[in-house]
Amino acid sequence: MSMPAATARIEGEIRRLGCRDADFVVSTNIPVRRDGLPYANQRTPDDPGVAVYFTLKKKPRCFACDRWVRPEDNIAAIAMVIQALRTIERYGVGNLEQAFAGYQEGLPPAPDHDWHLVLGVSRSASVDDIERAYLAKARVMHPDVEGGSDEAMRRLNVARAAALQERAA
Numbered sequence: 001m002s003m004p005a006a007t008a009r010i011e012g013e014i015r016r017l018g019c020r021d022a023d024f025v026v027s028t029n030i031p032v033r034r035d036g037l038p039y040a041n042q043r044t045p046d047d048p049g050v051a052v053y054f055t056l057k058k059k060p061r062c063f064a065c066d067r068w069v070r071p072e073d074n075i076a077a078i079a080m081v082i083q084a085l086r087t088i089e090r091y092g093v094g095n096l097e098q099a100f101a102g103y104q105e106g107l108p109p110a111p112d113h114d115w116h117l118v119l120g121v122s123r124s125a126s127v128d129d130i131e132r133a134y135l136a137k138a139r140v141m142h143p144d145v146e147g148g149s150d151e152a153m154r155r156l157n158v159a160r161a162a163a164l165q166e167r168a169a
Contacts (some may be wrong), residue, residue, distance in 0.1 A: 006072035013082040014054055020147050024054035025117055028071045031060070032120040034136035051072040053117065061100060118159035127167050134160045
């Protein structure tokens, strides 16, 4: 599967859950575009692991996958898990809350606590990289923009402040 196809798949599944663009972050070791999603034509990173953070019914959620060799395959795997969870609910076998209960243990920290995940940059990003990522995400997450929200902008501002504070130390 290509990176654009995997990215489109995860975006679609996240939206079908009821999340908006500003409510999720796809974290990989691949540089990201202005909209925060990974570029398509990048070499496979040494660590192909992927984490998808999102907010669902006002609760932070995360799926992480590093089973596959390529990040796009890990993104596609997460999309398939979300699709399967939606199917469970659709057929009345259970609901999303029950399904997520099993995923609570051992989750990575929420993006608010990992500024580099919110901004979509590496932990070693320069101040200029941090500022560029912040501005790019702010164009999409600002509450004055369709799909943006106060909460998304708050998370972005908190992440930027934490990143700059860490660089100043």
